[in-house]
Amino acid sequence: MPHDPIRIAETMAWLKKAAEDLRLGDIALQAKPPVLGGAVFHAQQAAEKALKAFLFWRDRPFRRTHDLAEIGSACAELDASLHPLWRRADRLTVYAWVFRYPGEPEEPLREEAEEALGLAREVYEAILARLPQEARP
Numbered sequence: 001m002p003h004d005p006i007r008i009a010e011t012m013a014w015l016k017k018a019a020e021d022l023r024l025g026d027i028a029l030q031a032k033p034p035v036l037g038g039a040v041f042h043a044q045q046a047a048e049k050a051l052k053a054f055l056f057w058r059d060r061p062f063r064r065t066h067d068l069a070e071i072g073s074a075c076a077e078l079d080a081s082l083h084p085l086w087r088r089a090d091r092l093t094v095y096a097w098v099f100r101y102p103g104e105p106e107e108p109l110r111e112e113a114e115e116a117l118g119l120a121r122e123v124y125e126a127i128l129a130r131l132p133q134e135a136r137p
Contacts, residue, residue, distance in 0.1 A: 003134060007057065011135045014053030018124050019137060021046035025117045029110070036107040037099030043116035044068070044095035047123040051075050051086070054127045057135055066096035079130060089123050092116055 025042035028035040044066065051071045055062045058078045062071060072086025095116060098104055108116075128136050 003132065007059075008135050011053050011057045011131065012137050014049050014056055015124075015128070015131075015135075016137045018046045018049035018053065021049060022117065022121055022124060025113075025120070029113055029117065034110060034113070036110060036113045039113040040092075040095040040108050040116045041100060043113070043120035044092040046117075046120040047089050047092050048096075050120075050124040050127040051089075054078070054082075054130060057131055066093060068093045082126065082130075085123060085126055089119055092119060 021042040025039045025046065028038035028042060047068060048066060048071060051068065052062055054075050055071065055078075060074055060078060062074060065071065068086065069090045072082065072089060076083040076086055099107060
């Protein structure tokens with residue numbers, strides 16, 4: 001039985017935005033000089049959007065939040081195998097706001113930004129693996 005085309009399109013839209021955030025994170029990391037705060041921000045955004053794509057696909061409502069613990073926990077209720085991954089990815093939550101405004105802490109270290117993007121990419125790939133081919137960008 002074919003999947004709902006609206007659900008496919010919306011899920012793909014979330015995933016395309018997540019992939020765009022991964023790309024922007026990479027660009028920020030490769031800039032001269034690197035924009036490390038931007039890289040970790042986009043890592044958080046990519047993980048958030050990928051998890052929300054999974055929730056949308058599974059018809060699980062979610063509120064507007066950057067809290068990866070809340071979003072990841074909802075995902076793990078639908079697929080328990082996601083539990084260890086979202087627990088690790090939860091540390092990305094603070095990047096939604098830290099380093100974003102004047103007076104905040106200094107930029108993160110390059111290693112921290114690389115790790116954040118790697119973890120976000122892992123979340124993205126894990127979600128892709130749990131969706132049917134037609135829902136993937």
